[in-house]
Amino acid sequence: MLDFLIEFPEWLMFNFSDFIDRAFVWFRSTFSFLFEFIRTVLLRSLDSVAAILNSTPWFIWVLAIAGYYAIDYFTKRKGIAWLTVAGVLVLWLIYYNAILINPHFVQMVREMESIPWWFIEQPRTPWTIYIVLVFLGAYSLTEWKTALLLSVLLFLIGAFGVWDAMVYTLGIIVISVFISFIIGLPLGILMAKSLVVEKILRPILDLMQTIPSFVYLIPAVMLFQQGRVPATFATIIYSVPPLIRLTFLGIQNIESDVVEAGEAFGSTPRQMLFKIEIPQALSTIATGLNQTTMMAVAMVVIASLIGADGLGRIVLIANRQIQIGEGFTAGFAIVFLAIILDRLLQGMANKLEYSEAGIDE
Amino acid sequence: MKLIKRLVLVSALLTMIFAVAACEYETDEITLGEGDWESNEFHNQITRFIIEYGYGIDVNIDTVDTALLVQGLREGTIHVNMEMWGDNIPTFQDDLDQGYYEIVSVNFDDNYQGLYIPQYLAEQHEGLRTIQDLPEYKHLFPDPEVSNWDPEVHQAVVHGGPSGWAVTNFLQTKFENEDLYPGLVEHFVFRPSESTTLLNTTMLSAYEDEEPWVGYNWEPTWILGQLDMLLLEDEYEYDADTGAGNPPTQDVTVVVTADFESDYPEIHAFLSNYETSSAITADGLAYMQTEDASTEEAARWWLREYEDLWSNWVTEDAHTAIMDALDTYDD
Numbered sequence: 269m270l271d272f273l274i275e276f277p278e279w280l281m282f283n284f285s286d287f288i289d290r291a292f293v294w295f296r297s298t299f300s301f302l303f304e305f306i307r308t309v310l311l312r313s314l315d316s317v318a319a320i321l322n323s324t325p326w327f328i329w330v331l332a333i334a335g336y337y338a339i340d341y342f343t344k345r346k347g348i349a350w351l352t353v354a355g356v357l358v359l360w361l362i363y364y365n366a367i368l369i370n371p372h373f374v375q376m377v378r379e380m381e382s383i384p385w386w387f388i389e390q391p392r393t394p395w396t397i398y399i400v401l402v403f404l405g406a407y408s409l410t411e412w413k414t415a416l417l418l419s420v421l422l423f424l425i426g427a428f429g430v431w432d433a434m435v436y437t438l439g440i441i442v443i444s445v446f447i448s449f450i451i452g453l454p455l456g457i458l459m460a461k462s463l464v465v466e467k468i469l470r471p472i473l474d475l476m477q478t479i480p481s482f483v484y485l486i487p488a489v490m491l492f493q494q495g496r497v498p499a500t501f502a503t504i505i506y507s508v509p510p511l512i513r514l515t516f517l518g519i520q521n522i523e524s525d526v527v528e529a530g531e532a533f534g535s536t537p538r539q540m541l542f543k544i545e546i547p548q549a550l551s552t553i554a555t556g557l558n559q560t561t562m563m564a565v566a567m568v569v570i571a572s573l574i575g576a577d578g579l580g581r582i583v584l585i586a587n588r589q590i591q592i593g594e595g596f597t598a599g600f601a602i603v604f605l606a607i608i609l610d611r612l613l614q615g616m617a618n619k620l621e622y623s624e625a626g627i628d629e
Numbered sequence: 630m631k632l633i634k635r636l637v638l639v640s641a642l643l644t645m646i647f648a649v650a651a652c653e654y655e656t657d658e659i660t661l662g663e664g665d666w667e668s669n670e671f672h673n674q675i676t677r678f679i680i681e682y683g684y685g686i687d688v689n690i691d692t693v694d695t696a697l698l699v700q701g702l703r704e705g706t707i708h709v710n711m712e713m714w715g716d717n718i719p720t721f722q723d724d725l726d727q728g729y730y731e732i733v734s735v736n737f738d739d740n741y742q743g744l745y746i747p748q749y750l751a752e753q754h755e756g757l758r759t760i761q762d763l764p765e766y767k768h769l770f771p772d773p774e775v776s777n778w779d780p781e782v783h784q785a786v787v788h789g790g791p792s793g794w795a796v797t798n799f800l801q802t803k804f805e806n807e808d809l810y811p812g813l814v815e816h817f818v819f820r821p822s823e824s825t826t827l828l829n830t831t832m833l834s835a836y837e838d839e840e841p842w843v844g845y846n847w848e849p850t851w852i853l854g855q856l857d858m859l860l861l862e863d864e865y866e867y868d869a870d871t872g873a874g875n876p877p878t879q880d881v882t883v884v885v886t887a888d889f890e891s892d893y894p895e896i897h898a899f900l901s902n903y904e905t906s907s908a909i910t911a912d913g914l915a916y917m918q919t920e921d922a923s924t925e926e927a928a929r930w931w932l933r934e935y936e937d938l939w940s941n942w943v944t945e946d947a948h949t950a951i952m953d954a955l956d957t958y959d960d
Contacts (some may be wrong), residue, residue, distance in 0.1 A: 311776040372783045486826060490834045493773035494788075494820075494827060522878050573824050589794045590696050 296491060303491045310497045318439045319364050320357060325391035332356040357549070395426055402608060411613030418611055419605040429600045430579060437568050437578035438605065440496060444503040444564045449557065452508050456515025456556075457541070466516070473509040480568065481506055485574050489570065499568070499576030507563035514556025518549030554617035561613055565606045579605070630632040640685040658687035659896065662698040662707040666825055667851045667917070667924070668910050671735065672711040674928035676903070682954035683947030684895055696793065702886055703729040709885050709900065712901075713737055716879040731759070733900050734883040739907045741860055742796060743875040744787065744845035745832075748857035750841050759862045760803075763787075764812030771839035772818065788831055788844030796876055797821050803872030809865060810872075832856070849907045851914040863881060895944070902942035909935065929958055 272280075296303070332353045340349040367373050368390065400420050406415035425434050459466045481502060488498035522545055530544045546553075572580030579598045586595035639729035652731030659680060661673045668897040691698075697864055699718055706786050713732075715721040724730060744760060751757060752770070757766050765783075771778040771784040787804070790797045803810060804819035828844065829852050835842035836856050843861070846853055860875070867874030883903050889895045912934075918926040932939065932955060 308776055311774070315776060371779075470744050486830050489827060489830045493834075494822065495774040497773070574827055575822065577818075579821060585792050588694055588696050588791065590700055 292487060292490075297546075306501075307492050310492075310500055313443050313446075314367070314439060314496050315499065316361055317442050318436070319361060320437050321368075321439050321442075322393055323364065323368075323391050324357070324360060324393045326394050326397055328356060328360045329393070329401070339508065346368060349580055363542065395431060399423060402612075405612055409619055414611060414615075416507070418608050421608055425601045425604050428597045428601055430582060430598055431441065433578045433582055433598070434601055434605060437580065437602075439559065439577065440500055440503065440571070440576060441564045441605075441609070444500050444567075445561050446506060447500075447504055448508040448560050448564070451504070452556070452560070453515055453553070455529055456512045456553075457519060457546075459512065460515040460519035463576030469512065471625050473512060476505055477509050479568055482573075485570070489574050494575040496576050498574050499571035502571050502574070503564050503567040505568040507560045510559035510563060511553075511556040514559065515553050518552030518556070519545050522548045536547070551617050551621035554613065554620050557611040558610060558617060561609050562606060565602060569602065601612045644795065658689045660689045660691050660701075660705050660707050661709045662696055662701055663690050663692045664698065664712070665692065666915055668849050669712045670924045671897075671910065671913050671917070671927060671931075672905070673930060675939075676709070676711055676900075678925075678928055678954070679899065679943060679951060681945070683943050683951045684899075685950075686852060686893070686896065693927045699724070702884065705886050705888070707886075709883070709888055711883055711903070713882045713884045714879065715882060716876070719795055725835055728887050730884045730886050732882045732884050733897065734901060734903045736881045736883050737849075737906045737910060738880045738893060739877055740848050740878055741875075741907075742801075742879075743845070743863075744843055745846045745853070745858040746841070746843050746860045746861060747836055747839075748859050749839055751859045757861075759864055760813070761808070763843065763861075764816045766841075767816045770817075770843055784818040787815055787817050787819050788828055788842070789819050790823040790828060790845045791823055791825065796845070796847075798868060799872055801872075801877060806872045808871075817872060849911040850912060851918050853916050854911045854915045899943050899947070905938075909938075929955060 271277075322444035335352040335356060339352050340346060342484050347525060359533065377492045399422055402422050403415045403419045406418045411510075455469065468555050482503065485498070485502055490502050492498040492501055525546060526548060527540070530540050568576065568578065569580035569583055572578065579602050583595050583602075586592075586598065599602075661676060663669050663673050673690055675710065677690065680686055680688050691701065693701065693707075695718065698707060698710060702710060703724065710730075713721070726730070740917040746757065748772055754766055755770075765766075767785045770787070771780075772786045774786075775783050787800075788798055792798075801819055801821075804813050804817060807814045822831065822844075828846070832842055832844060832846065833853065833856070846858065848854075857955055863873070863875045865873040867877050883900050885897065885900060913927050913931045916922060916930055917924065920926075920930075922930070932951065943951070
């Protein structure tokens, strides 16, 4: 009689999966232009980062570093120094994209023998540059011991023989974190400003963090085809929530007297946001960025299931063939990469915290 | 202090509860290994039904990756594999020689594998029938990893199975053999998919959009039963070392661990008779797709449908018991 209270009865079930199937098919065909657009943009950005990481010759890096220190020394303005670095790299990227990998141009140069060979030579970033960069970065953010340790860890990744895979993985991480930042920061601010947005976003963030990533890996392939693009997409889904949450937290937890002081001086909402709230919350946001990066590193392994190359794929294949040593080697390389990124970003967060507290060097 | 005392007490209690709960009774059950493809699931469900109802022994199914499955067979944690694709497992012959496990029967041997294209693509392009024709139709198969793909400059993509499979290595050799396949080496990149799900997803999404696709697959699978795909021929004869030709049909065997025969003589006798074919398997898989049935339902359907076949595999008593058990399900 009351069996239906014990075993779940069939007449109370409805076909949810069928509904999702149909919704997905509709979604995919209706917005195919959008997915194609996102795919192209992501692929382009991934290619650009890969070009910077893989094919930037040493003298560009030396120019960038020297430019940074020179401008920092003469003008004492960090912002302009960083702009210089970005400018050098972007100029290089334009040259690389427009000339070096442009088949028509390469063909043209080959035919005109007056132009020297190195003009179109495919350059390669030397691994030593990375070690120098990590050392300099860590030295300026923390102390020399940490800087030395991080350089050694990076060296070990190369010594393990997984350097190229590491650089590939790093490319996906960089793009994922960058896009997470672009999405996460405004959403976090919106969430702190509006109760409605907060109410809507909270469950969505919970969903993103708890739903098993295997569930959306395959749909990602159906939307973006196989390879780095769905891998990046899946990584972003997994890694953006902490940044949003911590941005939200950072802005919410600003001491009220600071805000009141701002109000008393008659600041407009825009001034309030850019001159008071964001600077005050910077170190929390940096911590969020750190968390996001760690999540991205963790996700990159799983993303290799949908065709992303790199360290994750080595782990996957090693596991399939029960090559324990190989798997652990790549696993340790991932750990080292995570430690390096973590310490650098944490150094940044600490530095921002000091400058917030007014202890400017 | 009080808090600490309480904490210690609670954790001690919890430990005791877990210790009691963790008591395990030794059970007598047979473990079947299972790969992540459907025909394997399907055969396992048939076998499970026959063993559980016909012989009254519990069956446990362990879904693991192929390499782990082989490892399990070696160590005896997995007793039976109903679908051993010996040619795809590098250590297979070695393991047999070492006596880790033994072949008791050939499940089926009329399977095909190789590079497939959708039938609609074959109809649009009459000239595309062999692997040698591929370079001419390169422009159909752009690489999703390259933005602004241009057939003049970039390589086209052929999708492969998971790396580590012997057939993946074979195809990789083919795509590196410049003497026999200069066109393939120059114009194509062979890209392994790290899971069969990924491989099938790229195939299915291309198929749904009626777009060109070329890549590895094998029969019998539900996906090849459901989609209309065409196996590309190869002008050369098969040679494992040079990557020439299409892989020949291979024996997909039933293997059991070394001491299985002494432990379960009756089951061993049943498994020794287990012989089906690709077509019979595909029948069951197609039923699953068209009726939206689970593998268990498909297995029961199959047992009803093919009673004449399997009744020869089992003892008289087991036969009656299985038929009785089938009657209790109303599907």
